[in-house]
Amino acid sequence: SQTIHQWPATLVQPVGSPLSLECTVEGTSNPNLYWYRQAAGRGLQLLFYSVGIGQISSEVPQNLSASRPQDRQFILSSKKLLLSDSGFYLCAWSSGWGTEAFFGQGTRLTVV
Amino acid sequence: GDSVTQMEGPVTLSEEAFLTINCTYTATGYPSLFWYVQYPGEGLQLLLKATKADDKGSNKGFEATYRKETTSFHLEKGSVQVSDSAVYFCALSGAQGGSEKLVFGKGMKLTVNP
Numbered sequence: 001s002q003t004i005h006q007w008p009a010t011l012v013q014p015v016g017s018p019l020s021l022e023c024t025v026e027g028t029s030n031p032n033l034y035w036y037r038q039a040a041g042r043g044l045q046l047l048f049y050s051v052g053i054g055q056i057s058s059e060v061p062q063n064l065s066a067s068r069p070q071d072r073q074f075i076l077s078s079k080k081l082l083l084s085d086s087g088f089y090l091c092a093w094s095s096g097w098g099t100e101a102f103f104g105q106g107t108r109l110t111v112v
Numbered sequence: 113g114d115s116v117t118q119m120e121g122p123v124t125l126s127e128e129a130f131l132t133i134n135c136t137y138t139a140t141g142y143p144s145l146f147w148y149v150q151y152p153g154e155g156l157q158l159l160l161k162a163t164k165a166d167d168k169g170s171n172k173g174f175e176a177t178y179r180k181e182t183t184s185f186h187l188e189k190g191s192v193q194v195s196d197s198a199v200y201f202c203a204l205s206g207a208q209g210g211s212e213k214l215v216f217g218k219g220m221k222l223t224v225n226p
Binding site for chain 2: 006032034043044046049051057059090092094096097098099100101102103104105106108
């Protein structure tokens with residue numbers, strides 16, 4: 001069966017520090033991968049999605065970047081965190097167009 | 113572009129009450145439709161789905177019917193429990209000419225009191 005791993009679960013980082021969140025998927029190949037941010041405990045904002053290695057689509061221009069160095073690995077990064085980067089970050093995968101997505105457990109990021 | 117509009121709440125119900133959460137969508141063609149649930153501090157879980165018109169998705173006592181004529185996918189449960197307290201998201205994917213991304217509504221927080 002397929003599983004998705006996302007870590008760390010919680011993170012407290014100072015303003016101006018770098019960020020690296022990692023997400024890996026097991027049990028499937030060539031998944032679509034997604035990074036979402038959830039601020040204010042409710043709405044989901046799509047940050048990046050990828051349909052293949054090295055293919056990244058950015059939805060919102062901001063202080064973050066994403067990379068997909070391997071088929072089932074998706075990394076969210078920042079060179080210098082801002083206070084506004086605080087939030088709940090969710091990684092997800094799907095098997096393709098028109099299919100449901102499966103989510104990781106999320107990372108709670110607090111920038112102080 | 114594709115979009116999903118849902119009731120935002122928050123909504124508070126008593127245990128055993130009837131629940132309806134409205135969801136309508138804007139998209140070309142026949143997208144797949146989903147309901148997700150998020151319990152506090154967790155990621156989203158797929159609750160149910162429907163992939164074509166008139167399909168009914170059901171799970172854990174929840175159900176929703178894909179209505180193409182009204183572009184709706186309302187979530188219902190006949191008798192809610194305290195354990196149903198969560199945030200509920202309506203979503204779509206696979207609209208004609210659309211991208212690979214999943215489009216979500218803003219979510220609705222449900223609290224069920226004993």
